[in-house]
Amino acid sequence: MENVHLAGEEEDLYSGYNDYNPTFDSEELENDLGFQQAVRTSYGRRPPMTAKFPGTAIGARPLASSFGARIPLASSLGRPMTGAVQDGAARPMTAVRAAGYTSSLTRGSTFDPLGQSKGPAPSLEAKNEDTPEEKIKILEKKVNDLIEESCMAQSIGALQLALEKAKEAGRKERALVRQREQSGNADHINLDLTYSVLLNLANQYANNEMYPEALNSYQVIVKNKMFNNAGRLKVNMANIYVKQKNYPKAIKFYRMALDQISNAHKEMRIKIMQNIGVVFVRMGQYSDAITSFEHIMSESPNIKTGFNLILCYYAIGDRERMKKAFQKLISVPLGIDDEDKYIPANDDTDSSMVIDAIKNDKLHQMERDLKLLAEKYIMTAAKLIAPAIESSFATGFDWCVDMVKNSQYVELANDLEINKAITYLRQKDFNQAVETLKTFEKKDSRVKSAAATNLSFLYFLEKDYDQADRYADLAMTADRYNPAALINKGNTVFVKQDYEKAAEFYKEALRNDSSCTEALYNLGLTYKKLNRLEEALDCFLKLHAILRNSAQVMYQLANLYELLEDPQQAIEWLIQVLSVTHTDPQALAKLGELYDGEGDKSQAFQYYYESFRYFPSNIDVIEWLGAYYIETQFCEKAIQYFERATLIQPTQVKWQLMVASCYRRSGNYQKALETYKEIHRKFPENVECLRFLVRLCTDMGLKEVQEYATKLKKAEKMKEIKEQRVKSGREGSARGRRESREGSAGSAEMDVKAVSQSESKRLSPLLDSGRDSGHSSNSTKGERLSAKMRSLPGSNEPYEASSPKEIDASYVDPLGPQMERPKTGAKKRVEDDDFADEELGDDLLPE
Numbered sequence: 085m086e087n088v089h090l091a092g093e094e095e096d097l098y099s100g101y102n103d104y105n106p107t108f109d110s111e112e113l114e115n116d117l118g119f120q121q122a123v124r125t126s127y128g129r130r131p132p133m134t135a136k137f138p139g140t141a142i143g144a145r146p147l148a149s150s151f152g153a154r155i156p157l158a159s160s161l162g163r164p165m166t167g168a169v170q171d172g173a174a175r176p177m178t179a180v181r182a183a184g185y186t187s188s189l190t191r192g193s194t195f196d197p198l199g200q201s202k203g204p205a206p207s208l209e210a211k212n213e214d215t216p217e218e219k220i221k222i223l224e225k226k227v228n229d230l231i232e233e234s235c236m237a238q239s240i241g242a243l244q245l246a247l248e249k250a251k252e253a254g255r256k257e258r259a260l261v262r263q264r265e266q267s268g269n270a271d272h273i274n275l276d277l278t279y280s281v282l283l284n285l286a287n288q289y290a291n292n293e294m295y296p297e298a299l300n301s302y303q304v305i306v307k308n309k310m311f312n313n314a315g316r317l318k319v320n321m322a323n324i325y326v327k328q329k330n331y332p333k334a335i336k337f338y339r340m341a342l343d344q345i346s347n348a349h350k351e352m353r354i355k356i357m358q359n360i361g362v363v364f365v366r367m368g369q370y371s372d373a374i375t376s377f378e379h380i381m382s383e384s385p386n387i388k389t390g391f392n393l394i395l396c397y398y399a400i401g402d403r404e405r406m407k408k409a410f411q412k413l414i415s416v417p418l419g420i421d422d423e424d425k426y427i428p429a430n431d432d433t434d435s436s437m438v439i440d441a442i443k444n445d446k447l448h449q450m451e452r453d454l455k456l457l458a459e460k461y462i463m464t465a466a467k468l469i470a471p472a473i474e475s476s477f478a479t480g481f482d483w484c485v486d487m488v489k490n491s492q493y494v495e496l497a498n499d500l501e502i503n504k505a506i507t508y509l510r511q512k513d514f515n516q517a518v519e520t521l522k523t524f525e526k527k528d529s530r531v532k533s534a535a536a537t538n539l540s541f542l543y544f545l546e547k548d549y550d551q552a553d554r555y556a557d558l559a560m561t562a563d564r565y566n567p568a569a570l571i572n573k574g575n576t577v578f579v580k581q582d583y584e585k586a587a588e589f590y591k592e593a594l595r596n597d598s599s600c601t602e603a604l605y606n607l608g609l610t611y612k613k614l615n616r617l618e619e620a621l622d623c624f625l626k627l628h629a630i631l632r633n634s635a636q637v638m639y640q641l642a643n644l645y646e647l648l649e650d651p652q653q654a655i656e657w658l659i660q661v662l663s664v665t666h667t668d669p670q671a672l673a674k675l676g677e678l679y680d681g682e683g684d685k686s687q688a689f690q691y692y693y694e695s696f697r698y699f700p701s702n703i704d705v706i707e708w709l710g711a712y713y714i715e716t717q718f719c720e721k722a723i724q725y726f727e728r729a730t731l732i733q734p735t736q737v738k739w740q741l742m743v744a745s746c747y748r749r750s751g752n753y754q755k756a757l758e759t760y761k762e763i764h765r766k767f768p769e770n771v772e773c774l775r776f777l778v779r780l781c782t783d784m785g786l787k788e789v790q791e792y793a794t795k796l797k798k799a800e801k802m803k804e805i806k807e808q809r810v811k812s813g814r815e816g817s818a819r820g821r822r823e824s825r826e827g828s829a830g831s832a833e834m835d836v837k838a839v840s841q842s843e844s845k846r847l848s849p850l851l852d853s854g855r856d857s858g859h860s861s862n863s864t865k866g867e868r869l870s871a872k873m874r875s876l877p878g879s880n881e882p883y884e885a886s887s888p889k890e891i892d893a894s895y896v897d898p899l900g901p902q903m904e905r906p907k908t909g910a911k912k913r914v915e916d917d918d919f920a921d922e923e924l925g926d927d928l929l930p931e
Contacts, residue, residue, distance in 0.1 A: 216267040223260045231284050243291050250288040257281045295324050315344035331367045354384050370396045385416045391461040406469045414491040420451045498531040533563035540572040552576050567593040567600045583613045635664045651678050669699030719746040737767050771799050
């Protein structure tokens with residue numbers, strides 16, 4: 085009975101079994117230092133500790149005593165076995181009470197399946213970037229980013245930045261390879277990354293025209309046997325040799341690339357062979373080029389190769405093969421669907437919406453571009469071979485037209501006919517051109533409009549304005565939205581001086597085609613005729629924004645600023661004109677005139693002298709230079725200019741008088757006397773010449789003085805008699821005779837000026853502002869020069885004075901006030917009829 089213990093006398097024997105071993109608490113493994121150390125080191129691989137007593141694990145875990153005393157666990161290894169006995173305590177009997185259950189509230193732990201009472205989870209352990217593998221991955225990402233940045237920079241045109249990025253990517257990639265070798269992972273080098281870096285670097289060198297460096301980079305890739313299919317990069321190397329004009333080496337590399345590309349890549353092989361043919365053409369080896377092009381046309385025909393083949397046959401002069409090549413060219417399939425598929429077949433709304441959606445998509449635009457390119461090549465080939473394949477170009481054009489009519493390009497036949505007419509026009513055969521164009525009057529509206537436009541242009545050039553107006557109306561009726569037809573109609577109205585109506589036609593042409601520069605130019609000229617200078621200025625400023633280097637537009641702007649009384653702006657624009665046309669004599673003379681008006685004589689002399697150097701037949705420039713040298717007391721230098729004026733206008737006595745006067749002022753009296761005698765021989769009734777002779781003979785003591793004095797008295801008496809007759813006679817009859825006499829003299833001089841002006845137009849492409857706007861300023865300049873010459877030193881002597889009528893070189897144009905020319909002035913003039921020919925933008929159809 086000593087060993088019998090009653091249950092009620094002590095605490096529960098199974099109280100320790102409500103607690104569980106923390107070894108099996110998986111939720112707390114992250115905080116278990118012993119477990120974490122075992123995972124990271126070899127600590128966890130030690131053999132487990134054995135129990136102190138065989139068959140038990142009592143040494144591994146303390147047991148709760150029968151009195152409830154709890155002993156701390158020495159370790160967390162093992163769970164105590166149920167048969168273990170400690171301090172002589174008997175094993176509890178399971179029959180008395182179920183094991184592991186107690187009624188005590190203090191035993192065990194609180195129910196917390198989610199582990200909320202444990203607080204927040206510990207922070208994750210930071211990633212260690214110091215390891216070699218992490219460094220390699222980071223470096224690889226940087227290299228890829230640099231390659232991408234280089235490609236993006238090249239796509240937006242920043243070629244220098246793209247090259248810098250490519251070089252940096254190359255440096256990073258080499259550092260990456262060294263790092264792998266140092267870490268012992270040389271077998272895991274990323275060859276794809278190395279290939280990308282080298283290829284991008286070579287491309288960027290080529291884009292920056294650093295061809296030797298690009299070739300070296302390509303050579304590194306090609307020679308490396310570890311890169312698969314690197315041989316095709318020899319095409320890139322061949323392209324560089326072509327840019328360097330090293331054609332033999334380019335052909336060698338093209339053929340090497342061709343050998344390394346299998347027959348499965350047919351399209352690539354065709355492109356390389358086409359490049360080989362083009363290089364042979366540049367070398368002048370047309371037979372070898374023909375071999376390449378013929379092979380392509382037999383294997384995979386295309387428009388560009390067919391055109392190149394025709395060029396080669398044309399170069400060697402083979403007529404029959406030219407014809408065969410042209411037939412092949414027009415039979416090349418384009419692979420384009422018929423345009424009828426874009427026309428709705430019925431009133432189905434859904435179908436119409438689909439057609440509208442695909443009508444202007446990128447695929448349809450690509451088809452249109454391909455068709456336009458094919459038509460351009462066919463038209464160019466026909467115009468090239470037409471004169472060569474037959475005895476005359478007309479017969480050759482007819483053959484090409486027949487071939488085109490039987491092909492898929494039927495619409496081009498009419499265009500070829502119009503080009504035939506334009507060829508006649510270029511050969512100055514206007515009658516044949518007109519006859520050819522008249523055959524289109526009964527064609528469809530588009531062709532009729534094109535032919536009528538060209539006919540209107542031809543008749544306009546011939547100054548047959550009624551026919552030009554008729555065909556302009558016909559062209560507008562056939563196609564109201566044809567800007568060239570509207571321009572021609574405006575031109576015919578312009579020459580009739582109906583400027584308001586002409587402006588309306590030019591505006592309508594601009595509404596139909598806002599990029600029509602001819603309409604904008606003519607509209608500016610029309611506004612200038614209407615004296616709406618600000619609107620004209622706007623037109624030409626807009627035109628200058630489109631045509632930056634047009635000397636005509638800049639000259640018009642200079643003239644407008646001059647009319648607006650802003651000479652500084654006019655000078656600026658004329659300087660821009662000279663930056664485009666350095667040797668234009670009219671622009672140089674105009675600049676001299678403007679500087680003279682501003683009082684800057686030195687600058688004026690410089691530009692007048694340059695104008696005389698390029699065009700030594702301008703009377704106004706010659707007169708200014710002669711007067712300048714007399715004013716500056718260099719009479720000897722003035723003689724050469726007045727002598728040239730004498731050659732240009734031999735019937736004008738004033739130039740010869742000025743030559744003799746220069747000799748007299750420079751002290752060469754003998755030469756002056758000889759000159760005056762020559763003038764007297766040509767003009768025996770000239771009073772001024774006789775006065776000079778009397779004075780010189782008196783000063784020099786010559787015997788001829790009495791003879792010349794007698795002639796002078798007779799001449800003066802004749803002059804007085806004429807004046808008395810004018811006063812006593814009928815004023816109207818006398819005025820009529822004088823006008824007739826002046827008109828006949830004017831006609832003789834007009835012929836001289838017309839030749840001079842036509843020569844001026846041939847040398848200078850500039851257009852002038854028109855006659856009306858510049859008449860007053862030019863007349864003022866002529867009066868100023870004549871007055872200056874009369875007021876030169878010594879001109880107040882009685883025998884040197886001359887009447888304005890004899891000194892002034894002006895004349896009355898017999899054509900009347902509508903065609904009146906300005907008296908003087910260095911500016912180039914364009915008359916109304918010249919304006920119609922030279923200035924208005926008459927269009928031929930695009931060829």
